Amino acid sequence: MNMCSVKSDFWKNRRILLTGHTGFKGAWTALWLEKMGAEVIGVSLPPEGDFSLYGSVEDHTAFRSHFIDIRNRTELDEVVSSENPEIVLHMAAQALVRRSYKEPVLTYETNVLGTVNLLDSLSRTSSVKAALIVTSDKVYANNNSGRPFVETDELGGDDPYSSSKAACEIATASLSKSLFKDKTIPIATARAGNVIGGGDFSEDRLIPDIWRAACDGKPVTLRYPNATRPWQHVLESVSGYLTYLQALCEDADNKLPRALNFGPAAAETFTVGQIANQVQEAFDIKSDWLLNKTEQPVEKTALALDAGLAKNALGWESKWQAEKTLDMTVDWYKAFSDGRNAFELTLSQIEDYEKETA
Structure with a gap:
């Protein structure tokens, strides 16, 4: 199948309901x-922290925007019905391992309950043509073997x-067969790799931590430098989600898988330390990173995804290799630090991605 792109x-x-x-x-x-002309209806908590990409671009x-908590069933139901x-596209989540x-x-x-609230509301509307629930590359029962996970592997x-x-995966699969049994609305889940890119200012994430350390003139500390992750640019995962939703809406024969992995090629798996070294060099940071020796919550050392089913089902595959991903990410932060408008900067990178994947 030929490469399928975002159309x-x-x-x-x-009219797109985008949570998170x-x-x-x-x-x-x-x-x-x-940018593509969609009407975006946002449901989310207000952005956290002093900096956020949303806060930098919202005026443009x-x-x-509906600033509500998806745990509030009544408010969420009112937004969906109105x-x-x-x-x-459901992205709202508590997404940090250490915070969990x-x-x-x-x-x-x-x-879990936030997703159930959303699906319950959607089951009572007649306007929805498809829904995609974004979960994580960490949904699999991981024995640290390093073997790339496929969609049929055990969840845990x-x-x-x-x-x-x-x-959340189990609840979505169950509710799609029960609450939606008399409807033709395709409900699916998407599992993406570790996403990086400009505009991430979250706590406990590698690239933002390095950027903050560079701004402060301090060395960054790493918790698990030998851990491997399926790193990919944010636009890669988003292109997967949008391509998947396009296909779900056009899936008249109901043949598409109801869960797909979106990640880089197997050869594109790097350790935290390797990524940190490349990013620090790009930021011109002279000091080496330091190992955080304090006691940390346990995290899996090896994690990789097999995105072969997404290629077979959608024609989707990762287009930006690690070098390109890191270049685009570092370029964003450098330009932002130099005072460039975040809205124009982000749109410029979206346009670059569109041209390269058309």
């Missing part, structure tokens, strides 16, 4: 959708975040 014409004038639009990945998605957009979305240890109840309430998780996302 601007498909998204023009579509104030997050790093959500903001990139919202900007791309609006026409998003209709906005009548055509397509739903500190706040396990919040993590399960947001990631040894930490609150991973297990909450695995539970």
